Amino acid sequence: MEKAGIFDGSVRSNAPAKHTWIRTDGDRHLGFGHLLRCQALSAYLPEFTFLISESSTPFLPQGIPYLNVGSDFSVAEAEHLSSLIQPGDLLVVDSYQATPNYVHAARSLGLKTLQINDLPQMALPVDVLLNHCPGLSPADFPANPHTDYWLGLEYRLLRPEFQQPSAPFNSAQPPHLFVCFGGTDGGSLIRNALDWAAGLSPTFRVSAVVADPQSHISSIFPGLTLHSNLNAAQMKSLIVDCTLAWVPSSTLALECLVAGLPMIIGMTADNQAFLHRGLQQFPAVASIDSWHSVHPPALIELSQQMGLLTPGKRPIPSTSQLPAKLHTLLF
Numbered sequence: 616m617e618k619a620g621i622f623d624g625s626v627r628s629n630a631p632a633k634h635t636w637i638r639t640d641g642d643r644h645l646g647f648g649h650l651l652r653c654q655a656l657s658a659y660l661p662e663f664t665f666l667i668s669e670s671s672t673p674f675l676p677q678g679i680p681y682l683n684v685g686s687d688f689s690v691a692e693a694e695h696l697s698s699l700i701q702p703g704d705l706l707v708v709d710s711y712q713a714t715p716n717y718v719h720a721a722r723s724l725g726l727k728t729l730q731i732n733d734l735p736q737m738a739l740p741v742d743v744l745l746n747h748c749p750g751l752s753p754a755d756f757p758a759n760p761h762t763d764y765w766l767g768l769e770y771r772l773l774r775p776e777f778q779q780p781s782a783p784f785n786s787a788q789p790p791h792l793f794v795c796f797g798g799t800d801g802g803s804l805i806r807n808a809l810d811w812a813a814g815l816s817p818t819f820r821v822s823a824v825v826a827d828p829q830s831h832i833s834s835i836f837p838g839l840t841l842h843s844n845l846n847a848a849q850m851k852s853l854i855v856d857c858t859l860a861w862v863p864s865s866t867l868a869l870e871c872l873v874a875g876l877p878m879i880i881g882m883t884a885d886n887q888a889f890l891h892r893g894l895q896q897f898p899a900v901a902s903i904d905s906w907h908s909v910h911p912p913a914l915i916e917l918s919q920q921m922g923l924l925t926p927g928k929r930p931i932p933s934t935s936q937l938p939a940k941l942h943t944l945l946f
Contacts, residue, residue: 632945635663636696636726639709640671640686646884647797648866649709650674652731655772656707656745659937661945666696688712693720700726705944707731708739711886715740727944731772734886738762743944747771747869750893769936773870776847780931781855781875790816792918793857793876795824796883796906797867802830804883804906808861809834811911815918822853859921861914863906864891872897873931877921879914881906 637657641650650671657663657679665679668686675681682699685692688710696706702725708718709731718728718739728741735755738744744756745765753764771778792812796804805825812821813836821839825831828841835841842853851874854860860871860878864887871878877899882891883906894900901917903909 632661633704633727634701635660635705635707635945636666636700637663637707637709638666638684638688638713639707639731640668640712641674642671645671647674648733649731651774651866652772653707653709654679655774656731656937658775659941686712688714688717690716690720693717694724696721696726697724700724703727705729708741711737713739729944733890735889743940745770745772746889748890748893750896751889755889765936765940767932768869768873769932769934770940771869771873771935773866773873774847776851777870777873778935780873780933788858789820790818790859791820791822791857793822793824793854793860793862793871795860795867796863797865802826806831806834807909808906809836809839811909811914812836812839812861814911814915819918822857824850824853859918861918863887864894868894868900872900877901879903879917879921881909883907 637653639649639653641647653665654676663680665675665681666684667675667681669683670686672681672683704726706721706726707729718741721728729743729745730739730741732738732744732746733748735751738756738759740759741762743763743765747768747770749768751766756764792815794805794808794812796808805823809823809831817838819838822842823839824842824845826843828843831841845853854871854874854876857876860876862868862871862878862880863883864880868878868880868890872894879901880891880894881903882888891902895902901921903914903917
């Protein structure tokens, strides 16, 4: 992943940076959100190593340094880090399996700790908690006087291509729908969505990102184009060419938001509840609550209405707080 070059200018230091150890996992069963967020964070880090279980290894992009560890987030696993770390190193944790005991064991070794969090009720007793969902405050989390909270879009963990807010879409464009449900859908939601999209006005073009285009050949209708295996630059190019998105209330929705694309969102998993709530504060976002309980005629009507939307002001911070904040942890 491209480096963000965060230690230029005012935050550059002549002192050597501490190493960051990133403990996470991701696969087709767990999903890829944890891995993607951690990769986004790593773009801001001068020195880092991923700590992942063997089953996650095939899904880590080539060139990212990693070590294989157990998959249980046990105290013994945390204590094993003693042979690798230097006091003051940073441990980043992004997993629902991590426990307070794991964090306490890591901190007892002299590690600073940072949790990437998307469920406030699963906050860990870390030095820093990062949650990029808009609309949250420390009051949404269990009280922990020793935790520093990095909250909101100023701390967004998106791929570099999606970091800078884009201009709102051109409302004079012909309607063009972007459809994507991520890498763990298993095909069911995207198949349903293609059935629903076939009911849109013939003026709509539809671009759907799928894992395997061959499995959706029977769903093709006039105006539909299937895409797969897009890198971040290709995904950004496709998104900014569209005028409306159907996406889950996930990091993908944040990418669409920052890229200036109006969207209809819905939850596909329980852990999206806070992001689903936070996204609805933006004028170009509409909700159908859950993609698992869609009323197709209502979705089609809402999509036709969104196609006439005039872009509203999007109060998205243009700069990130991560460079200066990470500097305080690593130098």
